[in-house]
Amino acid sequence: MGKLHISVSPHLHSGRSTQGIMRDVVFSLLPATAAGIALFGLSAVWVVLTCVFTAVLSEALFNFIIKKEQTVGDWSAVVTGLLLALNLPANIPLWQAVIGTVFAIVIVKCFFGGIGCNVVNPAITGRVFMLIAFGSMAQAAFPVDSTAAATPLVQLGEGTVPDLLELFLGKCGGSIGETSVLALLIGFIYLLVRKVISWHLPVVYIGTVFLFTFAVQGDLTVALAYILSGGLFLGAIFMATDYVTSPATPAGKLIFGLGAGIITVLIRLWGNYPEGVSFAILLMNILNPYIEAWTPRKVFGGKKA
Amino acid sequence: MQKNSNLSVLVKGLLLENPVFVLVLGTCPTLATTQTVIGAFAMGLAAMAVLICSNVVISLLRKVIPDTVRIPCYIVIIAGFVTIVQMFMHAYLPELYDLLGVYLALITVNCIILGRAEMFASKNSVARSALDGVGMGLGFTLALLSMAVIREVFGAGSFAGIAIPFIKDHTIDILTQAPGGLLVYGLLIFAVTALTHGKAPKKKSFGCEGCPSAGNCMSCTGKEEN
Numbered sequence: 001m002g003k004l005h006i007s008v009s010p011h012l013h014s015g016r017s018t019q020g021i022m023r024d025v026v027f028s029l030l031p032a033t034a035a036g037i038a039l040f041g042l043s044a045v046w047v048v049l050t051c052v053f054t055a056v057l058s059e060a061l062f063n064f065i066i067k068k069e070q071t072v073g074d075w076s077a078v079v080t081g082l083l084l085a086l087n088l089p090a091n092i093p094l095w096q097a098v099i100g101t102v103f104a105i106v107i108v109k110c111f112f113g114g115i116g117c118n119v120v121n122p123a124i125t126g127r128v129f130m131l132i133a134f135g136s137m138a139q140a141a142f143p144v145d146s147t148a149a150a151t152p153l154v155q156l157g158e159g160t161v162p163d164l165l166e167l168f169l170g171k172c173g174g175s176i177g178e179t180s181v182l183a184l185l186i187g188f189i190y191l192l193v194r195k196v197i198s199w200h201l202p203v204v205y206i207g208t209v210f211l212f213t214f215a216v217q218g219d220l221t222v223a224l225a226y227i228l229s230g231g232l233f234l235g236a237i238f239m240a241t242d243y244v245t246s247p248a249t250p251a252g253k254l255i256f257g258l259g260a261g262i263i264t265v266l267i268r269l270w271g272n273y274p275e276g277v278s279f280a281i282l283l284m285n286i287l288n289p290y291i292e293a294w295t296p297r298k299v300f301g302g303k304k305a
Numbered sequence: 306m307q308k309n310s311n312l313s314v315l316v317k318g319l320l321l322e323n324p325v326f327v328l329v330l331g332t333c334p335t336l337a338t339t340q341t342v343i344g345a346f347a348m349g350l351a352a353m354a355v356l357i358c359s360n361v362v363i364s365l366l367r368k369v370i371p372d373t374v375r376i377p378c379y380i381v382i383i384a385g386f387v388t389i390v391q392m393f394m395h396a397y398l399p400e401l402y403d404l405l406g407v408y409l410a411l412i413t414v415n416c417i418i419l420g421r422a423e424m425f426a427s428k429n430s431v432a433r434s435a436l437d438g439v440g441m442g443l444g445f446t447l448a449l450l451s452m453a454v455i456r457e458v459f460g461a462g463s464f465a466g467i468a469i470p471f472i473k474d475h476t477i478d479i480l481t482q483a484p485g486g487l488l489v490y491g492l493l494i495f496a497v498t499a500l501t502h503g504k505a506p507k508k509k510s511f512g513c514e515g516c517p518s519a520g521n522c523m524s525c526t527g528k529e530e531n
Contacts, residue, residue, distance in 0.1 A: 095475060107488075133479035 055081025086177025152229035208261025318440030345453030353442025
């Protein structure tokens, strides 16, 4: 006999579970993972396996040690590990990947109370931590057959515009999962079809980056190259849309996307770091409670505001 | 161990009422001088010397100092000893003097020293105040050292300036920077809380007494502010 649950209304249940949603996110990341492995070779496989394995193990161990209910079965640790791996260059030493993953899972997620309670996205914070912690993060890996010596964003900063088709397919330097925009878009469409995320945040985010860059640079090709480079699509589609750390209402998502887009361009064009996506999402994560307060959800059946 | 025995006065600063990890006082030098083991050790010793001397003098004068101007009086006494330590180091240990820089002078406003003057020395006998100074000073030094060891060994791959093979090729640079310092600090508070679980004083039990500005705070004394 099942346990009798007593709870307040509403009692309707959509039938969706955390587990199901997280599994959908993992599926949607598979094209990008496959593209990363195809581009960067076997070393990418090791990074992905290391991160996912470490993420699951550290969450399980943490829950075991503090005698908390085991939450590893909800797949969210797999998502965090996989996302973090896709944000790392393929040539990163594996021990650094392990430390970054443990930081993301234990300090960013578990210390704050586990899934649903973390104030910032674990994967993005893990990446920012590693960016500051390890010098090797700055040296991007390059595809096996690539002749380029700099990442697209560095090239753009120096005034050369990379080939747009190569950027779209991902034949350029960068992290494992960020280079192939095509693979990321396949994942995006899957998430939209499965109704895991809505289109608002990614579209506004990428649109803001495009328009802002176009306004500053005044060249359509350059602006297109800017949005196709770096981790923008990976960040906008998979990390900015994290349920826990992004607004729930469409209006809130617009504000989040707009803010993240502006910060990203500011860092890219005038900042010290070539890429600003992870910092932008992290900063907007921190602002998220305020955005949520400005854009309250309308209660079904409630009075008109 | 009796709660108020002389031994407990000495020992409580080490762990149960560690000034850095339990009372969370003196966080500024804790974060600023723990990049290197040598710097942390020197800072701990310098602060301990000032703490013992100021505790003794303040305890001696505790019946002379008028209640209303006690904080300025404490500061003058503390600043006097800090100047002595500073001049001493400048003369005999110039390298350490350069290493600690402005943080040496800032011992004057170190919360631990003012806090112990307010919480302990102004209410206890000279001998007990001296013991408290030794205990708290050792606790402070121990806390700084434990942080510095973690930060220098894993952040810079060396111990007291001597490079450690293997680890020096696998350093985590962030630990030597400010965010890493906060991170290590937080984790160590976590570790100490876990170690002393149930024994460390609860916020309530040292309540207003633990607050350096308790005497001026209306909610604690019930006195009207004048």
